[in-house]
Amino acid sequence: MSGLNNLGANGGQPSAGFRVVVSPDSFKGSLSSVEAAEAIRSGVCRAAPDAHVTIVPMADGGEGTVDAVLAAAGGERVTVTVTGPLGEPVEAAYGILSDGRTAVIEMAAASGLPLLSAEARDPMAATTYGTGQLLRDALERGAKRIMIGLGGSATNDGGMGMAQALGVRFLDRTGQEMTGYGCGRLLADIESIDSAGIDPRLASAEVTILSDVTNPLCGSDGASAVYGPQKGATPELVQRLDAGLAHYAARIAAHNGRLVRDVPGAGAAGGLGAGLLAFCNAEMKPGIRVIMELAGFERAVEGARLVITGEGRTDGQTAFGKVPAGIADAARRTGVPVVCLSGGLGEGSDVLYEHGIAALFSIANRPMALDEAMRDAGTLLAEAAENIVRLYRAGMRS
Numbered sequence: 001m002s003g004l005n006n007l008g009a010n011g012g013q014p015s016a017g018f019r020v021v022v023s024p025d026s027f028k029g030s031l032s033s034v035e036a037a038e039a040i041r042s043g044v045c046r047a048a049p050d051a052h053v054t055i056v057p058m059a060d061g062g063e064g065t066v067d068a069v070l071a072a073a074g075g076e077r078v079t080v081t082v083t084g085p086l087g088e089p090v091e092a093a094y095g096i097l098s099d100g101r102t103a104v105i106e107m108a109a110a111s112g113l114p115l116l117s118a119e120a121r122d123p124m125a126a127t128t129y130g131t132g133q134l135l136r137d138a139l140e141r142g143a144k145r146i147m148i149g150l151g152g153s154a155t156n157d158g159g160m161g162m163a164q165a166l167g168v169r170f171l172d173r174t175g176q177e178m179t180g181y182g183c184g185r186l187l188a189d190i191e192s193i194d195s196a197g198i199d200p201r202l203a204s205a206e207v208t209i210l211s212d213v214t215n216p217l218c219g220s221d222g223a224s225a226v227y228g229p230q231k232g233a234t235p236e237l238v239q240r241l242d243a244g245l246a247h248y249a250a251r252i253a254a255h256n257g258r259l260v261r262d263v264p265g266a267g268a269a270g271g272l273g274a275g276l277l278a279f280c281n282a283e284m285k286p287g288i289r290v291i292m293e294l295a296g297f298e299r300a301v302e303g304a305r306l307v308i309t310g311e312g313r314t315d316g317q318t319a320f321g322k323v324p325a326g327i328a329d330a331a332r333r334t335g336v337p338v339v340c341l342s343g344g345l346g347e348g349s350d351v352l353y354e355h356g357i358a359a360l361f362s363i364a365n366r367p368m369a370l371d372e373a374m375r376d377a378g379t380l381l382a383e384a385a386e387n388i389v390r391l392y393r394a395g396m397r398s
């Protein structure tokens with residue numbers, strides 16, 4: 001089965017016995033989804049040496065999307081030097097699938113929050129220009145289908161930088177082209193848009209947005225209000241960024257008639273969703289669904305006793321389309337219980353019970369600092385998984 005890593009505890013064949021599907025997101029900044037899955041598997045097998053564990057590395061469009069899609073569909077990774085979120089050069093990788101015509105890009109590779117230290121975060125200045133350079137590189141290599149994962153961004157520029165890198169010009173009130181990298185601060189100064197010079201290869205490419213969330217561009221559920229603070233925005237900056245995005249959406253509507261402001265997912269990755277809809281004729285899809293389909297998740301779950309998912313931090317935002325919510329929605333249809341192991345549980349995480357998560361656990365086993373929890377995430381995940389399986393099996397015997 002493509003993309004599935006069927007590992008019996010003894011390296012043996014799938015058994016009809018105790019089947020567990022392990023399908024976590026990456027634990028941002030500490031473990032890739034494959035590493036997290038391996039850690040969970042080792043805990044499961046300590047508690048149940050006869051277990052047959054199926055690993056399905058998962059992602060929702062955010063960090064880890066390229067890994068998850070390459071694990072599911074096969075292909076190769078290419079690395080390019082592009083402009084980072086604050087204009088510095090960064091090495092960013094993306095995937096070209098085995099058909100040679102499909103590229104999978106993760107915006108976070110070029111414009112993601114993990115590229116900046118906490119002190120350097122600056123959503124007014126951060127740009128998606130590097131993401132546009134990745135799209136351009138994929139077109140240069142002949143890609144006809146581009147999947148672009150949104151999420152984990154350092155940016156709040158509505159995709160203005162991305163559009164510039166593809167040849168779109170933004171003009172100010174004096175009719176001059178705005179030459180700085182597109183960023184949150186510049187949005188309010190856009191007077192008109194000229195997309196005559198946009199890369200012509202886009203016209204024959206199919207661009208699919210894999211969005212990690214369903215937030216609209218603006219307003220109280222919008223990009224700036226919900227995700228601005230984690231990128232360093234104060235309440236005052238959230239208001240300026242939100243007004244900037246609203247102005248940008250109005251300028252786009254005046255330019256090409258596209259109404260991107262209220263589209264679910266337009267607010268993903270600081271509004272990059274809106275920019276891709278406006279300039280790349282992109283189609284928006286929930287990232288988790290596309291990746292689950294590519295990975296054959298529903299087939300993997302058939303006949304399983306338990307699904308273990310997880311992510312670095314779980315809170316009310318998780319329900320907007322992140323991995324645990326998607327996994328639970330899919331597994332619910334098959335009646336298999338889903339347990340979520342999280343690096344930390346925050347406000348609103350209990351909403352996941354409504355999505356069908358049977359139980360949520362924080363993996364921290366004692367009071368610990370964040371850097372300690374991140375450093376020891378693999379060990380903590382394995383311990384938590386072991387305990388869950390011990391409990392599950394004890395329950396099965398009673």
Ligand SMILES: O=C(O)[C@H](O)CO
Nearest residue numbers: 151152153227268269
């Ligand atoms: O990048 C962001 O803003 C969040 O992950 C939502 O997409």
